[in-house]
Amino acid sequence: MQEQPTRPAVSRSRQNYLKALLQLGGAAVPVSALARRLGVSAPSVTNMLARLAEERLVELGPRGAASLTASGERAAALVLRRHRLLETFLARVLELDWSEVHEEAEELEHHVSERVMDAIERSVGHPTEDPHGHPIPDRHGRLPRRALAPLAALPEGSRARVCEVRGGEDPARLTRWKRSGLVPGAEVRMLEANSDEGVFTLEIGGRRVVSGREGLEGVMIERRPRGKA
Amino acid sequence: MQEQPTRPAVSRSRQNYLKALLQLGGAAVPVSALARRLGVSAPSVTNMLARLAEERLVELGPRGAASLTASGERAAALVLRRHRLLETFLARVLELDWSEVHEEAEELEHHVSERVMDAIERSVGHPTEDPHGHPIPDRHGRLPRRALAPLAALPEGSRARVCEVRGGEDPARLTRWKRSGLVPGAEVRMLEANSDEGVFTLEIGGRRVVSGREGLEGVMIERRPRGKA
DNA sequence: CGGCGACGTTAGCTGTAACTAATATTGGAT
DNA sequence: ATCCAATATTAGTTACAGCTAACGTCGCCG
Numbered sequence: 267m268q269e270q271p272t273r274p275a276v277s278r279s280r281q282n283y284l285k286a287l288l289q290l291g292g293a294a295v296p297v298s299a300l301a302r303r304l305g306v307s308a309p310s311v312t313n314m315l316a317r318l319a320e321e322r323l324v325e326l327g328p329r330g331a332a333s334l335t336a337s338g339e340r341a342a343a344l345v346l347r348r349h350r351l352l353e354t355f356l357a358r359v360l361e362l363d364w365s366e367v368h369e370e371a372e373e374l375e376h377h378v379s380e381r382v383m384d385a386i387e388r389s390v391g392h393p394t395e396d397p398h399g400h401p402i403p404d405r406h407g408r409l410p411r412r413a414l415a416p417l418a419a420l421p422e423g424s425r426a427r428v429c430e431v432r433g434g435e436d437p438a439r440l441t442r443w444k445r446s447g448l449v450p451g452a453e454v455r456m457l458e459a460n461s462d463e464g465v466f467t468l469e470i471g472g473r474r475v476v477s478g479r480e481g482l483e484g485v486m487i488e489r490r491p492r493g494k495a
Numbered sequence: 496m497q498e499q500p501t502r503p504a505v506s507r508s509r510q511n512y513l514k515a516l517l518q519l520g521g522a523a524v525p526v527s528a529l530a531r532r533l534g535v536s537a538p539s540v541t542n543m544l545a546r547l548a549e550e551r552l553v554e555l556g557p558r559g560a561a562s563l564t565a566s567g568e569r570a571a572a573l574v575l576r577r578h579r580l581l582e583t584f585l586a587r588v589l590e591l592d593w594s595e596v597h598e599e600a601e602e603l604e605h606h607v608s609e610r611v612m613d614a615i616e617r618s619v620g621h622p623t624e625d626p627h628g629h630p631i632p633d634r635h636g637r638l639p640r641r642a643l644a645p646l647a648a649l650p651e652g653s654r655a656r657v658c659e660v661r662g663g664e665d666p667a668r669l670t671r672w673k674r675s676g677l678v679p680g681a682e683v684r685m686l687e688a689n690s691d692e693g694v695f696t697l698e699i700g701g702r703r704v705v706s707g708r709e710g711l712e713g714v715m716i717e718r719r720p721r722g723k724a
Numbered sequence: 725c726g727g728c729g730a731c732g733t734t735a736g737c738t739g740t741a742a743c744t745a746a747t748a749t750t751g752g753a754t
Numbered sequence: 755a756t757c758c759a760a761t762a763t764t765a766g767t768t769a770c771a772g773c774t775a776a777c778g779t780c781g782c783c784g
Contacts, residue, residue, distance in 0.1 A: 373608065
């Protein structure tokens with residue numbers, strides 16, 4: 267063992283694998299899915315999974331299906347926590363556009379010390395959600411599970427509140443959503459839902475917005491119980 | 496060539512070598528000095544210097560003496576710039592203690608994007624000095640040269656203003672200086688300078704402080720022209 | 725002027741984490 | 755039942771940047 271900058275317990279690469287596993291469901295994730303997500307080759311994944319398995323962070327099933335162990339899941343959630351705290355910080359304190367914060371956090375999450383993370387968290391007042399509405403895991407790696415529905419599933423005439431927008435990796439998409447008012451917290455009403463053709467007409471903040479199904483994919487709502495307008 | 500995260504023009508390690516070269520005077524730096532400073536072995540240095548020479552960032556003289564080229568010096572100053580901006584940011588915005596900011600910046604300087612650096616610089620109002628009083632190079636890599644004198648050289652009875660405290664790598668030392676009021680901007684008067692025995696008595700902000708020569712090493716002053724007690 | 729010690733270099737390894745090419749496995753369609 | 759295509763694995767390589775051990779080259783001291 268040679269040691270240069272105090273090798274971290276979980277290397278940068280490992281952190282990315284764990285995070286990807288968690289976001290891919292955490293259980294029975296195929297090698298190919300991981301490879302696609304991380305943009306690496308399948309052999310690289312097989313290799314890394316073997317190492318992670320050795321370290322008891324994942325468990326390997328048949329046909330390469332990987333599942334996070336309890337400690338792997340915790341580690342993954344802690345990476346997610348840093349990521350989301352950083353996004354919040356970048357948006358609120360440094361005033362970056364919400365379409366930019368994802369890629370910046372993607373890099374920083376691996377390099378910011380505990381000490382600085384604590385200061386960052388203080389500076390944004392211990393938020394529970396990031397700018398895209400994703401819940402922020404607590405410092406023990408507990409990630410609140412929420413049951414949300416896709417906006418496209420909202421019945422005609424119903425109201426709902428946008429809770430979370432997924433797919434923050436694509437800045438252009440976020441920019442489009444922001445322009446039409448599709449941000450967490452926005453109140454929307456489904457005016458017309460043509461599910462067959464995939465065309466939806468919504469009222470967002472008093473404005474009519476028409477969108478295709480792909481344009482809405484990832485926008486998640488919490489159904490308003492009292493909302494049968 | 497394999498490329499994972501868009502290999503930076505100048506790798507982390509290179510940046511550290513360049514910065515160390517600049518701080519070691521930038522010209523005719525012996526291998527051994529670099530090795531000591533960076534905490535690596537001599538062969539590692541020889542190796543890296545060869546690569547840097549190939550990239551025209553340094554020039555190699557006889558007996559391994561390394562000198563920065565113009566572009567190497569610029570690159571080094573830009574690393575220093577990031578470092579000092581980060582220190583300022585960490586101290587002023589995240590309110591870390593000035594004894595902690597150095598080591599945090601040491602890591603972050605390699606991983607913060609241009610975009611975020613710009614936002615950071617804005618958030619601290621484009622400072623020209625870091626918390627330890629070091630000048631911050633401009634965005635073209637120009638580093639103002641200042642002629643400062645060590646505090647220990649101040650004649651008895653003279654006044655001066657502390658300009659810069661060097662040696663910020665050692666948090667304990669910074670903490671001691673801060674306790675005795677030796678921070679950039681402090682007004683001091685040399686009450687008694689026993690240079691032979693290396694004992695100095697100073698007046699700092701109305702308080703008498705006695706210190707040995709080592710305890711003052713790195714505290715730099717700008718002589719007050721009108722300051723003959 | 726011979727040799728010692730400091731300094732530097734060469735050679736060869738280590739570890740991480742990627743890659744390609746070739747091979748094995750496996751599940752579904754014929 | 756067989757074969758194909760998708761999926762996963764094995765084997766071998768690459769790049770970076772560190773390491774140790776061994777060797778070379780000065781300069782100076784005696």
